[in-house]
Amino acid sequence: MPSNKTESDIERQNRFVAEARRERERREKTYREQALKMFPWVCGRCGREFSGKKLRELTVHHKDHNHDYNPPDGSNWELLCLYCHENEHSRYEDSASYSKVTPGGDQTSSSGHRPFAGLEELLKNKKG
Secondary structure (H helix, E strand, C coil), X not given: CCCCCCHHHHHHHHHHHHHHHHHHHHHHCCHHXXXXXXXXXXXXXXXXXXXXXXXXXXXXXXXXXXXXXXXXXXXXXXXXXXXXXXXXXXXXXXXXXXHCCCCCCCCCCCCCCCCCCCHHHHHHHHHC
C-alpha cells in the first residue's frame, strides 16, 4: 500500500521531533526540572504529594527570594504547592512592609487619625 506522505511531510515531522527533543533537553536544564529530579514530589509546607498531571501544581520556591541564585546543589530551592507558595510570598511581602515600621519611632498613621494627639497637653493642664 503506497504512502500518501510526501518527502516534505516526512522532513517536517523530523524537524518537529528534533525540535521537541531540543526543547525537552533545554527544559531539563532549568532549575525546576533539576529540583524535580533532586527532591521528592511533596510540598515542603503542607506535605501534599504530587504526581501525573497534578505535578504542574508543584512549584520551586527560592528560599532567599532571589530567582537569579540557583546553585546546582539546590540549596536555595524547596518544592511548594501553588497554595503554599502563594502564602509564602504574601507572608514575605507582609513582613517586608512591616519591617519599615520601627517601634517607638515617629510613625504617621495612613488614615490621618491621631487618637492621642494633645493628650500630653491635657495631662499637663490637669496636674497644674
